[in-house]
Amino acid sequence: MTTRPKPLVIAVAAVSGGGKTTVTKRLAEILDRSKALYFDDYEFSGEPDDLCEWVAQGADCNVWNLSPLRSELQFLSLCHEPPLDFVVMDYPFAYLHEEMKSLIDFAIFIDTPLDIAMARRIVRDYTADTMNRVASDMLHYLDRGRPAYMQMLRTVKPNSDIVVDGELPLTTIIDTIVEEIGSRYKK
Template sequence: MPLMRAFFRMSDFPLAKTLLVGISGASGSGKSFFAHKLQTLLAPLSSIILSQDDYYQDLAMLSLHQREKVNFDHPDAVDFELLVHHLHFLRSGRQIEHPLYDFSCHTRRIETASAGPADVVLVDGILIFCHPACRDIFDYRIYIDTPLDICFIRRLHRDITERERTIDSVTQQYLQTVRPMFWQFVQPASRAADMIITDDAIFDDQILCVRDHILKILE
């Protein structure tokens, strides 16, 4: 039987105008898929999804060669100050203009995107539980535990088809930074999760469980 561990600590959830939900896990674990499925099930509540990926530091001051050598799987690669600032704004019921990241050249786009206000804000990212201020701002934290071989296959397909990467570059990055940083930062941070999902074969049941719990919190 697939293992699903859930820890529902109702006293940990302060009453807030907007509920902030963090969804973490390895790259390719299914975070974005989970977030979009959950968003659909939360209707008619209003909800938005923010991606940690859009909050990578802007590296426009570096050459493309230098950018390609940056460790994007280390917490220092993320502009957590801006992300936490935006989450405070969203929690108070305000709208934000968040950055959009261009993975083909590792810089922020000139344009931004509007988000909020919303009843529920879903944030997905590999490192969102590694930064104390970011981790602690969430009312509810979900960690998706997917085998790393599956994660790598998904990441390889995504980066080639969506981010104009080559097989060699994706594989090299995975071996040099993605996998080591997972064991150093991402996996240990799973201890902060309120719920750990360990088998994506029962995603539908687990998403419904999360949806029901969020609705209970918002009652």
């Protein structure tokens, strides 16, 4: 019996508005035999009701029961036809979740300045909203949200294999990542 080659699992993290979904989508488009997974597409038991409170209590990633995502990764590794070479995940924790770290081969952090990430969020989320709603979100960010972003910079960023400058054009970010994958993982 021949052993099926395991796809290279790539995790892409960034703060909200940092570019992780865009980078994940683009990598999956250009990497041969690849599939993209998006963290927000799953429902997890144990997911904190209040993310800001979760961060204030230490942001332990292991409280998240990521079984649906683990199961999907295992299926893609063992059963997907045709076999995949890559699975690219929009995933916020790099190697910090104990049950997921053994499934991840390469963790990327898109280091996007918080002002750029916030501007992207406003354009993405509030194009048709009132100024009151935008102002309310900005006040929430200043009061409670910014500590969550800072927590990612303190924990996820240093637990990633590479850090890519989120101010760079998308094509440069993608070229940098593809070059790094090619130099580390020759298939």
